[in-house]
Amino acid sequence: MVEQIGIDRLTGIIAFARVASLGSYTAAARSLSISPSAISKSVQRLEERLGVTLFSRTTRSLTLTPEGFLLHERALRLLHEAEEIEQIAAATRAEPVGLMKITAPLPVGVHLISPHLPAFRERYPKVSIDLRLGDTFTDLVEEGIDLAIRVGQATDSRLIARKLAPNRVCAFASPAYLERRGIPARPEDLDRHDCVNFRYQSSGQLMRWPFRTGERIQEILPNASIVVDNSDAVVALLVNGGGIGISATYIAGPYVARGELVPVLKNYWTDRHHITALWPESRRGNPNVRAFVAFLVELFPNPTPWDAAFALA
Numbered sequence: 001m002v003e004q005i006g007i008d009r010l011t012g013i014i015a016f017a018r019v020a021s022l023g024s025y026t027a028a029a030r031s032l033s034i035s036p037s038a039i040s041k042s043v044q045r046l047e048e049r050l051g052v053t054l055f056s057r058t059t060r061s062l063t064l065t066p067e068g069f070l071l072h073e074r075a076l077r078l079l080h081e082a083e084e085i086e087q088i089a090a091a092t093r094a095e096p097v098g099l100m101k102i103t104a105p106l107p108v109g110v111h112l113i114s115p116h117l118p119a120f121r122e123r124y125p126k127v128s129i130d131l132r133l134g135d136t137f138t139d140l141v142e143e144g145i146d147l148a149i150r151v152g153q154a155t156d157s158r159l160i161a162r163k164l165a166p167n168r169v170c171a172f173a174s175p176a177y178l179e180r181r182g183i184p185a186r187p188e189d190l191d192r193h194d195c196v197n198f199r200y201q202s203s204g205q206l207m208r209w210p211f212r213t214g215e216r217i218q219e220i221l222p223n224a225s226i227v228v229d230n231s232d233a234v235v236a237l238l239v240n241g242g243g244i245g246i247s248a249t250y251i252a253g254p255y256v257a258r259g260e261l262v263p264v265l266k267n268y269w270t271d272r273h274h275i276t277a278l279w280p281e282s283r284r285g286n287p288n289v290r291a292f293v294a295f296l297v298e299l300f301p302n303p304t305p306w307d308a309a310f311a312l313a
Contacts, residue, residue, distance in 0.1 A: 012042045012045055013046065017072060017076055019043060020064055020075075025039045025062070031143040096287045097288070101130045106135060106231070112149075120295050135201045135202040137202075147283070151274070156278075162278075162293060164276060172245065175259065187213075196224060196242050235247050235251055252310075253305075277293055
């Protein structure tokens with residue numbers, strides 16, 4: 001008779017698989033909403049039970065041993081089967097219910113998603129939301145994320161994509177700054193201005209500013225006097241006369257409406273990316289995902305309110 005696997009063994013397998021996929025106890029703990037120490041203990045107990053070492057550990061790295069690499073493939077197969085069982089069961093429900101894990105870039109989550117979550121829960125009170133914000137692209141399948149909102153093109157064939165709206169960016173400055181320093185007429189004029197640029201937290205790279213002249217698109221890396229790695233900090237600097245910088249229109253829109261910011265070089269700006277909803281193929285029939293995607297479509301009409309107001313500025 002085959003011995004029945006216990007809950008503690010499954011817990012260890014889940015912890016091991018998540019650590020192996022994400023490369024650290026901390027990342028695995030965050031994805032599972034438990035403490036790093038709990039992850040570490042689960043993996044240690046699994047190693048003791050199996051009689052093998054799964055990870056080579058140093059103070060700076062955590063890598064799979066040959067035995068761990070072999071078992072990781074099997075563990076992922078087991079968890080994917082369990083995931084399919086859960087999603088098949090969820091698809092049989094007509095009503096959205098239970099926990100839904102969503103990830104989004106910080107500015108999109110803060111400005112476009114978080115303010116509307118109470119309305120979604122009022123409509124679907126049996127759904128609870130775990131919203132995770134950050135610039136790092138997570139593996140939705142490996143981390144058990146139900147839906148992601150991202151900026152850019154989907155490159156993972158395991159994911160279903162729905163474009164929501166253009167991620168429209170433009171250059172802005174305060175009226176006081178433009179009165180003091182003048183209004184640039186061409187992108188080349190930025191050389192004579194103070195610029196505020198944005199650094200991506202995920203890569204450390206500075207943002208290149210795209211301009212369209214006729215059919216040609218050029219990217220400029222301005223000589224910035226101030227660099228920050230947060231979109232709201234960029235806008236705060238601009239409002240207080242820090243210079244000219246770029247911002248997504250959904251962030252800058254309220255400041256433009258109040259007269260605190262003015263768009264500049266509007267005729268040269270071009271759209272490069274879209275805000276897109278992504279979800280794993282395994283979530284295709286999930287009622288929670290279906291409901292939230294429909295809700296997002298309502299939040300992102302064409303044109304969006306912030307872009308419609310921006311066009312009149």
